[in-house]
Amino acid sequence: MADKYDNLYQHGNLAIIMDGQYTGTMKLSELLNHGDTGIGTTNALGVEMIVVDGLPYGINGKGEVEILDGDAETVPYANMHYSSSNLPTFDLENLNAAQTADFLIAGNELKNTFVGVRIDGTFNNVVARAADKQETPFKKFAEVASSQNLFTKDEVTGTIIGYYSPELYNGASAAGMHLHFLSDDRTFGGHLLEYDVKVATATVQRFSELQMHFPVNSKEFLNNDIEMKMIRDSIESAE
Ligand SMILES: [Zn+2]
Incomplete structure (x- = not known):
């Protein structure tokens, strides 16, 4: 039987963000009832x-x-x-981001499932991004991403947390890896664009359930005419 460690909870979807619907639709305190580990963005x-x-x-x-x-x-x-404490750990050394993803996902026969990824260690060539808080009327994400702020650091110790999503679900989430970073000294981080592993340990947590929660009280969400091509193109260029 599935237990809480098998469940990936998602509020909203990436298509909403690509379309420029940045208004918060769930209280963070409520979201935090669905796990102890995660990533996302906040209002605007x-x-x-x-x-x-x-x-x-x-x-x-x-x-x-x-x-x-x-x-x-x-x-x-x-x-x-919810992070399971019963996962095998993998030692990583001198790998780039693509090699890390390949080792953790393909190497563990996980390419067709949703996976929670956590990597703790020292990283080089870290490029993280964070957008400026947006004002209404919101611009589409592709436009926001073109003026995003990039932060870079070498030889930084910290934690990568995020998810792998299969190609099939691109739009609901970002296919492939979607990772965020936070340094151990809590002074540096963001949405990860690039990194190399110097030395680290990693866990992967396989989910047998994806629980999607939709913002059904949002008129914007309910009435949106979703342009699939724009959304796919935006994910391609921004993620
Ligand atoms: Zn992100």
């Missing part, structure tokens, strides 16, 4: 969020890291799960 793309061991951190457009207030923040899109 205020921060890139990473939940580590139950604590929600946000990285804003200036690259500043803060602990988020669950009662004050809302989220338009996020994934959460």
Whole structure:
């Protein structure tokens, strides 16, 4: 029987974000009832969020890291799960991002399932991004991404948390890896664009269930005419 560690919870979907629907549609405190580990963004793309061991951190457009207030923040899109403490760990050394993904996903026969990924260690060539908080009327994400803020660091120790999604679900989430980073000293992070592993340990958590929660109280969500081509193109260029 499936237990809570088999369940990946998702609020909203990536298509909503690509379309520019950045208004938070779930309280962060409610989201945090669905796991102790996760990633997402907050209202108006205020921060890139990473939940580590139950604590929600946000990285804003200036690259500043803060602990988020669950009662004050809302989220338009996020994934959460409960981290199992019974997972095998993999030692990684001198791998680029593509090699890491290949080793962890294809190497474990996981390409057709949703997977939670956590990598703790020291990384080089880290490029992370965070958008500026957006103002209404919201622009489409492709336009926001073209002026996003990039933060880079070498030889940084920290934690990567995120998810692998199969190609089949591109649009509901970003096919492939969607990873966020937070440094151990809690001063650097964001949505990961590039990294190399210097030395690290990793776990992969396979999910047999995907629980999708839709913002059915959002008129914007209900009445949106989804342009699949725009969404796929945006994911391609921005992620
Ligand atoms: Zn992200």
